[in-house]
Amino acid sequence: MAIETVRIERDSLGEVEVPAEALYGAQTARAVRNFPISGLRPHPDLIVATAQVKLAAARVNHRAGRLTDEQARAIEQAAQEIIDGLWHEHFVVDPYQAGAGTSHNMNTNEVIANRANEILGGRRGEYKPVHPNDHVNLGQSSNDVIPTAGRLALLRATPKLIEAFRKLADAFCQKAQEFGNLTKTGRTHLQDAVPIRLGDEFTGYGAALRRAADRIAEARLALTEINLGATALGTGINAFPGYRAQVAEELSRITGFPLRPARNTFEITQSHADFAHLSGAIRNAALEVIRIASDIRLLGSGPRAGLGEIILPPVQPGSSIMPGKVNPSIAEMVNMVAFQVVGYDHAVSLGVLSGQLDLNVWTPLIVYNLLWATDILTNALEVFRTRCVEGIQANEKRLAELAHGSIALATILTPRIGYLRAAEIAKKAWETGKTVREVVVEEGVLSPEEADEILDPVKMALPQDPDANQC
Incomplete structure (x- = not known):
């Protein structure tokens, strides 16, 4: 006897072929055909989160007398299985889908309904005693x-x-x-x-x-x-x-x-x-x-x-x-x-x-x-x-070489000799290929000892307020 590869379901638009082993149903099957866009599936965290919403809704609706004990128990078990990582392969709607996420919401409703009915001894696609819209989606809209x-x-x-x-x-x-x-x-x-x-x-x-x-x-x-x-x-x-x-x-x-x-x-x-x-x-x-x-x-x-x-x-x-x-x-x-x-x-x-x-x-x-x-x-x-x-x-070695050779060391001279004179020294250092220290000593601006003291990049790099720069 041939194994059936599809089952026939009906929604408000008519009959739809659904893979026989799928936990999803007619509306999800339509979405798969309508939106073959990226080949991507829903994010796992979104799958879990949607199942959590369904679990919470089922418990509250049950306490309000809107679901029977049997329906609530089966919906809760199915939702919890999804939260625990089961059945994620049955969430198949492309992220690029109908507005408001109706297709993903219905994918979740159908998977939970079919799994709930299996728990109660039913078959996939029959939606008795648990229906995707009437029970899993009770008091809900895709919009919330x-x-x-x-x-x-x-x-x-x-x-x-x-x-x-x-x-x-x-x-x-x-x-x-x-x-x-x-x-x-x-x-x-x-x-x-x-x-x-x-x-x-x-x-x-x-x-x-x-x-x-x-x-x-x-x-x-x-x-x-x-x-x-x-x-x-x-x-x-x-x-x-x-x-x-x-x-x-x-x-x-x-x-x-x-x-x-x-x-x-x-x-x-x-x-x-x-x-x-x-x-x-x-x-x-x-x-x-x-x-x-x-x-x-x-x-x-x-x-x-x-x-x-x-x-x-x-x-x-x-x-x-x-x-x-x-x-x-x-x-x-x-x-x-x-x-x-x-x-x-x-x-x-x-x-x-x-x-x-x-x-x-x-x-x-x-x-x-x-x-x-x-x-x-x-x-x-x-x-x-x-x-x-x-x-x-x-x-x-490279850090020290560049730091001691920097023309910007002339900055420390401006309080002592003024901005323009310091700029002349920087320019001469650049044009001659000498260091700022060599130029100021040659021109008698500073003694060698003063140059070593004032033009020390290590001292110049010390923050004025080190406590203000904590990592």
Whole structure:
């Protein structure tokens, strides 16, 4: 006897072929055919978060007498299995799908309904005694389920990113201590400037990364306000009085997050400004990463014709044609990832500003971009820390050579001989190829002993207020 490869289901548009073994049903099958766009699947954190919403709703509806004991028990077990990592292969809708995430919501409803009916001894596709819309989606709409699930998924994902930033900051601060007494030439406008300690430069990197982490942590807090129970537009139609508060409390117990009902359900259904706030914080953090990784590449440039002030750990050959060449591959990768994160933020911004009237329908795009930005940036920072920053070495000979030869040492002379005279000395040093020390001694501006004392780059690099520059 031939094994059936498909089953026939019906929805409001008519009959649909569904793979026989699929836990999803007709509406998901339509979505798979309608949206063969990227080949991507829903983010695992979004799958889990949507199942958590369904679990909370089932418990609250059961307590209100809207689900039977049998229906509630089966829905809860099916949802918990998904939360625990089972059945994720049956979530198949492309992130680029119908607006508001209706397809993903129905994918979840159908998987839970079919699994619940199996638990109760039924067959996939029969939807008795548990129906995807009537029971799993009871008192819900895609318009409150998907934004809530998106918030939960990001609350779940972003702590890893915050931790990655803080660990990277720690690594830079550890290097700052290691390099604390090494003086180098500072640079502004990519031109030589007054001396600075390499350690102080690295404290700046560490402090910037800590601040970036703090900004993400602050923006993340806004996601604890949810519109679950607002249903279609914010009125709460098809829910019951008190449902919003009860489901928020139940969802808090399930997730461990301090969730609260929206202060204004219409505002939070219309506006995705909270997502934009988080995206902006992640983008700004990525901008800092781009700046710092670019500096690391520049400081390590060489080995003979570049700055060469630091030595990066070699991780792979740098050229298919030039023997012996080693590139700053990790820092380059980090920049690529951070560029992509900035691009994700732009897509989020377009989604947020394009909400119209009573609903922002671009939630699938917004949540997808934020989740993947969080993932790839987290991974990149971890690799940057362990494969690059922790292995950075100072090129002490090169640092000293450039620091003592810098024309910008003439800056320390201005209180003594004036700006114009100091500029003349700097110009002569540049034109003759001599050091500033050699010029001032030759011209009798300073004695050799005075020159050694005043033009010491190590002393010049000491911060006036060291306690104000903690990493």
